[in-house]
Amino acid sequence: MLDLLEVAAEPNRRRLLQLLARGESTVTELAGAFPVSRSAISQHLLLLAEVGLVSARKSGRNRYYSLEEAGMARLRQAFDSFWTHELDLLVADAAALNSRTPHPDPPTPQAGEL
Numbered sequence: 001m002l003d004l005l006e007v008a009a010e011p012n013r014r015r016l017l018q019l020l021a022r023g024e025s026t027v028t029e030l031a032g033a034f035p036v037s038r039s040a041i042s043q044h045l046l047l048l049a050e051v052g053l054v055s056a057r058k059s060g061r062n063r064y065y066s067l068e069e070a071g072m073a074r075l076r077q078a079f080d081s082f083w084t085h086e087l088d089l090l091v092a093d094a095a096a097l098n099s100r101t102p103h104p105d106p107p108t109p110q111a112g113e114l
Contacts, residue, residue, distance in 0.1 A: 004071075005078050007051045012036065013044050017067065020054060024066040 007013060012034060019030055027045065031038040045065055048054040052071035056063045 002047065002051050004051050004053070004075055007047050008053060008075055010044070012041075013048055016041070016044055016048060017053065017072075020065060020067045024064045026062045026064055028062075030065065 008017065015033070016030060019025060019033060027038055027042050030045070031041040034041060045054060045056070049056060049065075052068055053075060054065050054071070055068045056065050058064075
């Protein structure tokens with residue numbers, strides 16, 4: 001069984017998900033945004049479909065891919081499971097520390113550097 005996070009983590013597949021967030025696209029349209037072959041994009045899309053992140057519909061000679069809402073919700077839930085109360089506290093501490101730390105002024109240009 002494929003791991004949802006592992007499949008979505010691969011850079012080409014992440015980019016495919018970003019492109020499909022704009023709306024339904026064909027493999028040919030999607031492949032135009034990558035330096036790899038159309039066949040390679042098809043393989044990535046098949047993996048994304050296998051874990052339920054995208055779906056395809058066939059119309060004539062084209063396959064149109066789109067994001068699968070339920071799959072994307074599962075992906076979001078998987079990411080959210082990593083965010084704990086302790087991380088919330090760490091972020092709050094970092095923000096408080098950052099607001100108290102004076103930021104250095106940029107260096108003043110010396111004569112002749114202007």
